[in-house]
Amino acid sequence: MDDDRRQLLSELEKTLSYSFNNLAYLDQALTHSSYRHEARSPDIQDNERLEFLGDAVLNFVISNHIYRMFPEMPEGRLAKLKSVLVSEPVLALRSKSLELGQYLQLGKGEQKSGGAERISNLGNSFEAVIGSMFLDGGIEPVQKFILHQLGNDLQAIVQESLCLDYKSILQEHIQARFNTIPVYSIVGESGPDHDKRFEIRVSVNADIYGIGNGKSKKEAEQSAAKQACEHFKLSKTKS
Numbered sequence: 001m002d003d004d005r006r007q008l009l010s011e012l013e014k015t016l017s018y019s020f021n022n023l024a025y026l027d028q029a030l031t032h033s034s035y036r037h038e039a040r041s042p043d044i045q046d047n048e049r050l051e052f053l054g055d056a057v058l059n060f061v062i063s064n065h066i067y068r069m070f071p072e073m074p075e076g077r078l079a080k081l082k083s084v085l086v087s088e089p090v091l092a093l094r095s096k097s098l099e100l101g102q103y104l105q106l107g108k109g110e111q112k113s114g115g116a117e118r119i120s121n122l123g124n125s126f127e128a129v130i131g132s133m134f135l136d137g138g139i140e141p142v143q144k145f146i147l148h149q150l151g152n153d154l155q156a157i158v159q160e161s162l163c164l165d166y167k168s169i170l171q172e173h174i175q176a177r178f179n180t181i182p183v184y185s186i187v188g189e190s191g192p193d194h195d196k197r198f199e200i201r202v203s204v205n206a207d208i209y210g211i212g213n214g215k216s217k218k219e220a221e222q223s224a225a226k227q228a229c230e231h232f233k234l235s236k237t238k239s
Contacts (some may be wrong), residue, residue, distance in 0.1 A: 001027050012103055017148075018133060018141055025050075025132035030100065030125055032115065034107030047128035054131030057139070058086055061146045066154070084157050085150055088123040089169055094149050095122035100129065119172050166225035169234050174204055182228065184221050187211070200224050 001009075001024065009026050013019050020026050033046040062082050070078065084090065095101070101116040104125060115121050133142045167182075174182050188199035200220040202210045209231050212223025 008103060012098075012100075015098055016129070016133075016145065018137070018145060020132075020136050022136055025136045026129065027105075029054075029128035029132035030103045031105045032107065032110060032121065034110040034115070035105040038107040047125065047131075050128040050131035050135075051124045052131070053134065054127035054129065055086075057134045057142060058127060058130050058146060061139075061143050062086055062150070065147060081154075081157060085154060088119060090150070090153055091123040091126045092119040092168070094153070095126040098126075098149075100125045119168055166222050166229050170202070170225045170228050170232070173229075173232055173234055178204055180205060182209075182225070184224065186217070202228050 005027065006023060009023055009030075012026070013023075028045050029047050029050050031044065031046050033048060036044045036046040059082070062085050063078075066073075066078055066081055066085075070081075073081075101122060104116050104121065106115045106121075110121075130142055130146060133145060170182055174180060182202045182204055184200050184202050186198060187201050190197045190199075195215075197213060197215060198217050198220040199211065199213050200217065200223075201208050202212075202221070202224040210224040210227030210229075212220045212225070212227060214220035214223050
């Protein structure tokens, strides 16, 4: 790891509110497999193993936390609550808030194709950071980190007010499947200026996959995207 990379990761430590004993763990957590393949160096390891470990630690911490937090909640609802909390869209949003994408080491092709903003890469890097923190400092600091990062999401999910970023979920799927992006169009507006309602449809290659309504264009777009996600069986069920 060169001095520039070390300095960059030191800045990230401040954002994470955790100082690594071995900064190499954090460096590995933010190294994509495409970067390792291009580098062809036995000294460079990607984050896939750390992602595996981080996923297990994350599931344990969240399961333990909600089990204790909701003593009357039946197993089925606990499982659904956990599945939303540790879902890729939620983890990607947490990753975005930490700006992990700008610290990812990606291969040239992955970088050019928008890999630093790809939902899967962001979610995986968040789990890998958890894995690296666990290896470096054990369960106590990583548990504090996870509950701090997901605490607000947990409260929002319990109150059924978490709005998953369906537009991002849909766009990634459409780009991968059709090599294009969804198009959002306003098909109607109603109500006075202080209480407007918007109706928006989302289409792909002129085929309509969802129509949504909302008090703002953004809300209506999310509603339309959610309907399209359900069509493509991409949405997550909340409880």
